Amino acid sequence: MVREFQSVIGKETRRQAMEKWGGKPDVLLACVGSGSNALGIFHEFIGDEDVRLIVVEAAGFGLDSGKHAATLARGEVGVYHGAMSYLLQDDEGQIIGPHSIGVGLEYPGVSPELSFS
Numbered sequence: 001m002v003r004e005f006q007s008v009i010g011k012e013t014r015r016q017a018m019e020k021w022g023g024k025p026d027v028l029l030a031c032v033g034s035g036s037n038a039l040g041i042f043h044e045f046i047g048d049e050d051v052r053l054i055v056v057e058a059a060g061f062g063l064d065s066g067k068h069a070a071t072l073a074r075g076e077v078g079v080y081h082g083a084m085s086y087l088l089q090d091d092e093g094q095i096i097g098p099h100s101i102g103v104g105l106e107y108p109g110v111s112p113e114l115s116f117s
């Protein structure tokens, strides 16, 4: 649902890219917390194999520090808020608090659609 609402970003990006430089972007880069802004811009371009879609996650004190917010890079599959995705969780499935100096990036899960990709 969030992806659907945010997809206006991708539609507008395509429109402006065509208008300003007459073609699609080569690369789309998004900073991922929950992944909604990433899917918002990516959704419009998922079928375009010539557009590279790149996400960046917060590494915090490092991916091996246990203090980061890199759910795609270091998470494991689980269910949170009723959705299966990658999660920062311990061996018993309890959520591990993510860490980033970017408050909006501190989410222990990530979009199911990004997890599936």
Ligand SMILES: Cc1ncc(COP(=O)(O)O)c(C=O)c1O
Pocket: 031, 032, 033, 034, 035, 036, 037, 038, 103, 104, 105
């Ligand atoms: C600047 C910035 N980038 C990325 C994000 C993460 O957004 P999302 O949760 O849509 O992945 C946020 C969230 O607040 C943000 O403020």
